[in-house]
Amino acid sequence: MRTATFKSRAFAFISATSLLAALVVVSPATAAVATGPTCDAATPVQTCTGTTSDGALYEMRVPATFNGTVTIWSHGFGSNTSFPSAGLTIDSSAQIAPGNNAAVVKYLTDKGVAVIGSGFSTQGWNLDEAVKTNAELVGVFKAKFTDTKKVVAWGYSMGGGITQAFAEQHPELLSAAVVMNPVDAWDAQSKYFVDLLWLLKNWFDPSIKLTGYAAGVTGDIQMLQDIAKYTAMLQSLQASVATGAWPATSSASAKALQSAGIPSRSALLMVGRLAGISAQSSSFDGIAGPATSAVTAWPLAYAPALATLENISAVIGYALLGARDMQSKMGGVTFDNSTTNYSKQLSAADRAVYNAGFSGNTAIAGMLSTLNPLNPDAPRVKADPVALAKSKASMYQSTGKIKVPTIVMIGEHDPVEPAGIVQRMADLYEQDFAAAKEAAKSTNRTNGYVAPRRQLAVLWSVTPKTWSKFTAEGLPIPVAKTPGTGHTNFTAAQYTFLLDAALTAASTGALPRKLEVNQSLTKLKLTIDRGSAYPWMKHYTTN
Amino acid sequence: MSSKARRTLLIVQAVIAVGALSLSALPAQALSPRQEVGVTSSAIKLGITLPMKGSASFGYNQLPDAMKAYFSYVNANGGVNGRKVTLVVKDDGYLPKQAIQNTQDLIGKDKVFAMVGALGTANNQAVADAVNLGRRGIPSLFINTGFSGFNNRSAYPTSSTLLPSYIMEAKMISKYVKETYADKKICLLYQDDDFGDDALVGFDKDHGNLTFTSKIAYPSLSQGVAGVPDSWVTKFKAAGCEVQIVFGVSTATLYFVMGAAKAQYGPKWILGSVGADVASINPATIPYIIGATSMSFLPSVVDPKDEYVAKFKEIHATYNSKAKFNSWALIGMNAAFLTVQALKAGGKKLTRASLLAALDSDGAKFANAGLVPLNYSKTSNVGYNGYWFGKFNSAGDLVPNDTFTYTVYTTDSGTGAVEKSSYSRPSMPAKGLPN
Structure with a gap:
């Protein structure tokens, strides 16, 4: 995500413009020859600019007190489609910190740390291009500032995934990494995106195109038409949460579910549970209820659906732009759900926990039956084999393996990058760490056991105990920026805490000891919990 | 002295120096073997989450005080292997998300040794899934549900249910x-x-x-x-x-x-x-x-001749005197009575692992008020496996008949027959304190 994005607004959140990023054009990258760095020699911090060989605009801020450590920032997902009248523009300007946050940049340069980053040569799903740009940019910086000793990579969202992939592919360049709410590997991330998009289309508006967009402007218009339809669909679902009415555009199968007495909010909740989006959001905690007779019914039957709706509204723009971008890049559809058994994507715990929200087991069975691959009213998406082969041959799939000291932060209810992405990294690391301990025991049997140092610290951005609010009449009140919810909902204090830990790791070669007992964590609404169990992305658990 | 030997000596000297510093700086407890969470030489802290308010709380909200009454009685009589038992109670309103949060708080902040007597099928599925009790080895004993899925030992390795399925x-x-x-x-x-x-x-x-x-x-x-x-x-x-x-x-x-x-x-x-x-x-x-x-599966709470009912009623009158002794009090005190036996069977060096092992090996033999057998073993997480039938009298109490003679049935969760039980309940231990 860049500076302005798909903010959720609880009740006023669903409009075509709010689902699209208000991205500002600086200039599409076109240069193909490296330039710079050209420095202004300013004091106490000089600024250097240039372009990498792929045309990415970059910027460097180097303090006069440069201590040999440099951070390289990777920004989040940006639109690869330019359609200014619809609020879609391409921004390839250099980014050196989250939103080029001046306070964070100053915090670093005041410490003698240089701060660099680029705008990347292309937007959309740009992981492979961005890793190459970053590797080149580190080389450019080191050539210019030859006393460079340590490099710390950091980024969030798409940039979190880029940072992780950078560390996996070029550990020799990095001393530490800060990975914040990273995208998962494309296979997992695209399943999350397209499951959401397809399930919504399938039940609530089959006229949505979703796949097979034309090239160029025609395709842009087709995608924008889809955005408008998703917007109308979500507005309709929001308006009928209480009544349970289905959108007029719903499929025949959906109308049969409606006739059977299943409310649309149950289907909406089912979409969320099958895709794996959180059922707790900035406004809806699933715990508090209005001080009325609905005090129990509200959090069980309504809040999960409304939270799902709020979260979907926050991710659907990314999902559609990302899916369409990949179709353009690969020359066809790479997603395939022709054999997906969606019934398997409903966990036993979800079936029980959200039972009232689903309207019971009979309703669950009815909804899942309409998702049978043989139902002609629910046509599946079949991947284009040429596009699929191209994607498999050309795209790097992040492994989540930790190769340099890494600090990860994610909101436990991030709607764009579910916490399960990081949970998987943490779980895999625990296996690796256990193996490293065993190996250390084995090799040090003679001289005594020397425990290996942890290379990964995961900081979960957590919610308050309850946060939903209601009017005296029992109506929900929108709540913005609840900690632990939303996408890249982080504070400058959290950024600097992570950076300090990463700079220490870069300096010493290991993460700070006892990070989990740091008193600042509670104040920062962060926690380290090695017993966490956020569900992995569905790609890993049902494929 | 070789360089290797000299280096070894220096390391030893450094270790001794650090050790001396530690000895003077740290409390004695820090030098003892790593402590199990929630249990010390003098105390055991347990946790429970259940609805204490709201439409789903009726009856269930009487359980914690009844459990505490029995724990207080045990504590007044020396505790469990010298340890006093305390119970931290949290209200979940019968909401899964609140139950998850409560359990996380009980484990992470209150530092309880084990969960005991938590209520509800969905809540406990949610907790086991989200809090990851199994992987963390945290016991959740005597859950008040009869959902047969909890007998899946691989999915719920540290959970046990109390009710027949x-x-x-x-x-x-x-x-x-x-x-x-x-x-x-x-x-x-x-x-x-x-x-x-x-x-x-x-x-x-x-x-x-x-x-x-x-x-x-x-x-x-x-x-x-x-x-x-x-x-x-x-x-x-x-x-x-x-x-x-x-x-x-x-x-x-x-x-x-x-x-x-x-x-x-x-x-x-x-x-x-x-x-x-x-x-x-x-x-x-x-x-x-x-x-x-x-x-x-318990005797009628108004049974005038049942020794367990009589003893629990007597203890209840002392330690929970403001509350009526009813069927909920009986259920709560019986759960606490079982808990004390499980803790005791876990041994003097009580750990979460020893507690779970003790339930597997000895749980089926625990004395309790139940008129049907307990079913705990290495292959079963399920407690009682039978019922007697009765009718509600004019006071709203369930009674088997006028003479309080029970015909008890027992069966399994499979296709086994329903049979009359020949189970002979162990006698109430002396003073109501397990051996």
């Missing part, structure tokens, strides 16, 4: 109904979730083999929607139902019997164990359930 219950109801009301029209109202689906298994042709003239599945919460309970009455009455089984929660029973009375629908009522206690919600409804059949 709902499959067992449905099988026993089937036998009772077929023997008592042969050739009558039998009808079923059940909750449309895992709780009710378990019952359907118990009633099916491979298990209880009970045929229904009419049955209705109600989604959870719909019982509170105006007009819904009346629609049940209309349908069952039109079907000519003569025996009405209710496999739902107490509020469903409450609205159903009230609607039935209004519509003059008067079947023979068979109320499942979960939803029978409408008197706790509203004592004014007792007249609606007089003569209705239900079941229990």
Whole structure:
């Protein structure tokens, strides 16, 4: 995500413009020859600019007190489609910190740390291009500032995934990494995106195109038409949460579910549970209820659906732009759900926990039956084999393996990058760490056991105990920026805490000891919990 | 001295120096072997999450004080292997998300040793899944649910349930109904979730083999929607139902019997164990359930000759004197009584692992008020496996008959027969304190 994005607004959140990023054009990258760095020699911090060989605009801020450590920032997902009248523009300007946050940049340069980053040569799903740009940019910086000793990579969202992939592919360049709410590997991330998009289309508006967009402007218009339809669909679902009415555009199968007495909010909740989006959001905690007779019914039957709706509204723009971008890049559809058994994507715990929200087991069975691959009213998406082969041959799939000291932060209810992405990294690391301990025991049997140092610290951005609010009449009140919810909902204090830990790791070669007992964590609404169990992305658990 | 030997000596000297510093700087406890969370040489801290307020709290909210009453009695008599037992109680309003948060707080902030007596199928599925009790090795003992899924040892390696499974219950109801009301029209109202689906298994042709003239599945919460309970009455009455089984929660029973009375629908009522206690919600409804059949694995709370009832009542009068000694008090104190035995069997060097191992090896032999056997073993997480049938008297108490003689049935969650139990309950230990 860049500076302005798909903010959720609880009740006023669903409009075509709010689902699209208000991205500002600086200039599409076109240069193909490296330039710079050209420095202004300013004091106490000089600024250097240039372009990498792929045309990415970059910027460097180097303090006069440069201590040999440099951070390289990777920004989040940006639109690869330019359609200014619809609020879609391409921004390839250099980014050196989250939103080029001046306070964070100053915090670093005041410490003698240089701060660099680029705008990347292309937007959309740009992981492979961005890793190459970053590797080149580190080389450019080191050539210019030859006393460079340590490099710390950091980024969030798409940039979190880029940072992780950078560390996996070029550990020799990095001393530490800060990975914040990273995208998962494309296979997992695209399943999350397209499951959401397809399930919504399938039940609530089959006229949505979703796949097979034309090239160029025609395709842009087709995608924008889809955005408008998703917007109308979500507005309709929001308006009928209480009544349970289905959108007029719903499929025949959906109308049969409606006739059977299943409310649309149950289907909406089912979409969320099958895709794996959180059922707790900035406004809806699933715990508090209005001080009325609905005090129990509200959090069980309504809040999960409304939270799902709020979260979907926050991710659907990314999902559609990302899916369409990949179709353009690969020359066809790479997603395939022709054999997906969606019934398997409903966990036993979800079936029980959200039972009232689903309207019971009979309703669950009815909804899942309409998702049978043989139902002609629910046509599946079949991947284009040429596009699929191209994607498999050309795209790097992040492994989540930790190769340099890494600090990860994610909101436990991030709607764009579910916490399960990081949970998987943490779980895999625990296996690796256990193996490293065993190996250390084995090799040090003679001289005594020397425990290996942890290379990964995961900081979960957590919610308050309850946060939903209601009017005296029992109506929900929108709540913005609840900690632990939303996408890249982080504070400058959290950024600097992570950076300090990463700079220490870069300096010493290991993460700070006892990070989990740091008193600042509670104040920062962060926690380290090695017993966490956020569900992995569905790609890993049902494929 | 070789360089290697010199280096070794220097390291040893450094270690000694650091050790000396530590000895002077750290409290004695820090030098002892790593402490198990929630247990010290003098105390054991336990946790429970259940609804203490709200529509689902009736009756259940009396359990913690009853449990505490028994723990207080044990503590006053030396504790468990010298350790005083405390219970931290949190209200979850019967909401899964709150139960998850409560459990996380109990484990992470209150630092409890184990969970005990938590309530509800969905809540405990949610907790086991989200809090990851199994992987962390945290025991959750004597969960108040009969959902058969908890017997999946790989999915719930550290959880154990107390109630007979709902499959067992449905099988026993089937036998009772077929023997008592042969050739009558039998009808079923059940909750449309895992709780009710378990019952359907118990009633099916491979298990209880009970045929229904009419049955209705109600989604959870719909019982509170105006007009819904009346629609049940209309349908069952039109079907000519003569025996009405209710496999739902107490509020469903409450609205159903009230609607039935209004519509003059008067079947023979068979109320499942979960939803029978409408008197706790509203004592004014007792007249609606007089003569209705239900079941229990504990003795009737008004049984004048039962030694467990008598002893628990005596302890309750001292340690929870403001509360009435009722069936909830009996359930709570019995759960605490079992907990104390499990903790004791876990040994003087009590750990979470030793507690779980003790339940597996000794749990089936624990003394308790139950009139049916406990079923704990290395392959079973399920507690009781049987029921006796009785009817509600004019005071709203479930009694087997005028003489308080019990005919107890036992079975399994599979296709095994429902049989009369020959189980002989262990005597109440002296002074009500387990050996």
